[in-house]
Amino acid sequence: MASKPKILEGLLNAPPRFLFFTGKGGVGKTSTAAATAVSLADQGQRVLLVSTDPASNLDEVLGASLGPLPNQVMPGLDAMNIDPVASAATYRERVVGPYRGLLPESALRSIEEQLSGACTVEIAAFDEFTTLLAEPSATDKYDHVIFDTAPTGHTLRLLALPGAWSDFIDTNTLGTSCIGPLAGLSNQQDRYRRAVATLADATKTVLVLVARPDAIAIEEAARASLELGALGIGRQRLVLNGVFVATGDGDPLADAMAARSRLLVQNLPATLAGIDRDEVGLVDFSLDGIDGLRAFVNGVRQEGPVSQEVAIGETRALDDLIDELARRGSGLVLAMGKGGVGKTTFAVSVALELARRGHEVELTTTDPADHLGAVLAGAGQSVASQLHVGRIDPEVVTRSYTAEVLARAGTGLGEDALAVLKEDLRSPCTEEIAVFGEFARVVAHANDHFVVADTAPTGHTVLLLDSAQTYHREAARQGGGESPEVMQLLERLSDPEYTSVVVVTLPEATPVHEAASLQADLERAGIHPKAWVVNQSLLAARVTDPMLRARAMREAEILQEVAQYAGDRVVVVPMLGEAPQTIEEFHELLGVTATIR
Numbered sequence: 001m002a003s004k005p006k007i008l009e010g011l012l013n014a015p016p017r018f019l020f021f022t023g024k025g026g027v028g029k030t031s032t033a034a035a036t037a038v039s040l041a042d043q044g045q046r047v048l049l050v051s052t053d054p055a056s057n058l059d060e061v062l063g064a065s066l067g068p069l070p071n072q073v074m075p076g077l078d079a080m081n082i083d084p085v086a087s088a089a090t091y092r093e094r095v096v097g098p099y100r101g102l103l104p105e106s107a108l109r110s111i112e113e114q115l116s117g118a119c120t121v122e123i124a125a126f127d128e129f130t131t132l133l134a135e136p137s138a139t140d141k142y143d144h145v146i147f148d149t150a151p152t153g154h155t156l157r158l159l160a161l162p163g164a165w166s167d168f169i170d171t172n173t174l175g176t177s178c179i180g181p182l183a184g185l186s187n188q189q190d191r192y193r194r195a196v197a198t199l200a201d202a203t204k205t206v207l208v209l210v211a212r213p214d215a216i217a218i219e220e221a222a223r224a225s226l227e228l229g230a231l232g233i234g235r236q237r238l239v240l241n242g243v244f245v246a247t248g249d250g251d252p253l254a255d256a257m258a259a260r261s262r263l264l265v266q267n268l269p270a271t272l273a274g275i276d277r278d279e280v281g282l283v284d285f286s287l288d289g290i291d292g293l294r295a296f297v298n299g300v301r302q303e304g305p306v307s308q309e310v311a312i313g314e315t316r317a318l319d320d321l322i323d324e325l326a327r328r329g330s331g332l333v334l335a336m337g338k339g340g341v342g343k344t345t346f347a348v349s350v351a352l353e354l355a356r357r358g359h360e361v362e363l364t365t366t367d368p369a370d371h372l373g374a375v376l377a378g379a380g381q382s383v384a385s386q387l388h389v390g391r392i393d394p395e396v397v398t399r400s401y402t403a404e405v406l407a408r409a410g411t412g413l414g415e416d417a418l419a420v421l422k423e424d425l426r427s428p429c430t431e432e433i434a435v436f437g438e439f440a441r442v443v444a445h446a447n448d449h450f451v452v453a454d455t456a457p458t459g460h461t462v463l464l465l466d467s468a469q470t471y472h473r474e475a476a477r478q479g480g481g482e483s484p485e486v487m488q489l490l491e492r493l494s495d496p497e498y499t500s501v502v503v504v505t506l507p508e509a510t511p512v513h514e515a516a517s518l519q520a521d522l523e524r525a526g527i528h529p530k531a532w533v534v535n536q537s538l539l540a541a542r543v544t545d546p547m548l549r550a551r552a553m554r555e556a557e558i559l560q561e562v563a564q565y566a567g568d569r570v571v572v573v574p575m576l577g578e579a580p581q582t583i584e585e586f587h588e589l590l591g592v593t594a595t596i597r
Contacts, residue, residue, distance in 0.1 A: 025339015041076035254545035256577030342535035
């Protein structure tokens with residue numbers, strides 16, 4: 001049995017059976033969840049670790065090949081990925097299969113079309129999630145079940161679904177919904193209610209909010225704490241990951257990072273300051289693999305190289321990329337990548353510079369966790385008149401979409417038919433439809449000016465793009481009609497003269513591999529990224545602090561791998577002591593040195 005862990009001691013002290021890890025993308029949820037699972041298994045516990053993230057990287061962190069069924073990765077620890085796409089295919093067949101050979105092909109196609117939208121993907125994954133949470137037989141051989149959940153926006157929706165769907169089933173007496181016949185859901189209603197009860201039971205469940213000492217990550221953790229508390233999940237714990245302490249050797253970036261970290265920890269929002277927490281220091285070694293996770297949780301420092309010099313060759317300046325974009329005079333610029341990699345900073349930098357050059361620019365976000373307001377807070381008073389900042393607000397567009405559908409399709413309907421329509425519009429899927437339609441309309445604006453979009457994390461974005469071909473069928477079924485903007489969306493996104501996709505990542509293995517997967521998915525859809533931007537490079541910042549220098553040395557191999565995916569179309573942006581807050585500070589990012597040695 002392993003010695004008592006030195007890290008995460010509070011979390012690992014008599015944890016309940018179910019542990020949920022959530023937080024902003026890129027804060028270390030997967031690593032922390034995996035390290036917790038390894039530690040509990042080392043202590044002789046039987047543990048199941050489950051990822052419900054559409055863009056899971058649990059395989060990479062554990063160094064194991066995972067699937068939809070539990071797979072042993074070490075003695076005492078099994079792990080699995082809930083694959084939303086595969087779950088949806090299974091779910092569709094479970095609904096449609098019994099009718100094959102009994103109903104006409106036209107009727108089967110109609111049911112399949114009802115089950116072809118993004119909401120079916122979510123409800124199918126949710127169906128598996130509640131099985132693990134509420135069916136004793138599914139997990140009775142384990143002492144602990146740990147969920148590595150998706151970024152906060154997805155997690156809030158996932159955890160809200162049990163109540164939302166139970167309420168929808170309770171009040172829907174007509175048997176139809178945006179996910180097809182309700183018979184399957186109604187059969188599982190008792191399980192959904194038991195899942196809700198388990199989530200709210202403090203003796204069974206703890207919600208672990210993971211954040212880095214970063215203002216936006218902490219703000220999002222505080223919001224998640226409030227919203228999850230309102231859902232009845234009252235037992236919560238905070239893990240502050242990557243708290244950095246400088247050695248005091250005179251490295252200005254290290255001193256700035258340490259001061260920022262210290263200030264944020266000392267001034268946590270009241271919501272977070274009032275709950276128990278664990279603070280985890282920054283480490284200079286990879287957390288991938290069982291050995292790395294075990295070293296991390298036991299507080300073992302693995303020395304890394306600190307003196308060697310590296311050369312990764314020529315990269316591009318951000319200013320050069322903007323020159324190419326500006327020559328077109330209009331078009332769509334999409335910043336895409338894993339949550340927390342700096343898409344917002346990149347999008348704002350591009351939008352501000354295009355506006356400074358006299359172009360009309362529309363800057364918007366489809367990210368469920370809106371970060372533009374925070375990034376622009378300091379620059380808002382001096383934004384060029386050519387720059388228009390907006391957001392696709394899910395609540396606002398859903399209300400507008402609902403009213404539009406009722407006005408168009410509800411007029412003249414009988415009482416029963418109108419009741420069907422209203423109940424359908426109350427389902428959780430309506431928001432997905434409404435947001436998607438608004439995104440398509442924003443994309444259409446790029447005909448005569450620039451639209452710069454800070455998009456959602458990778459899993460959400462790919463689902464959004466994948467649904468382009470099925471969205472119009474769902475909207476038509478609800479009475480929303482076929483949107484010409486949606487019908488033209490894939491054509492516009494795949495047109496390199498109209499759309500420039502920039503993949504944004506960090507100089508770390510997991511974000512780069514996820515970015516490579518994103519690029520492969522996009523290219524299968526006929527969308528070819530224009531460039532890659534690698535943010536927050538310690539190597540480019542020329543740090544001297546031993547801890548940061550050791551981390552910087554590990555970047556060289558990662559940046560060489562990036563070149564394999566992107567060729568010479570790579571921009572490397574150095575780590576900054578403070579996030580840019582003014583137009584001038586954003587402008588400083590544009591001319592970063594092009595060679596790292």
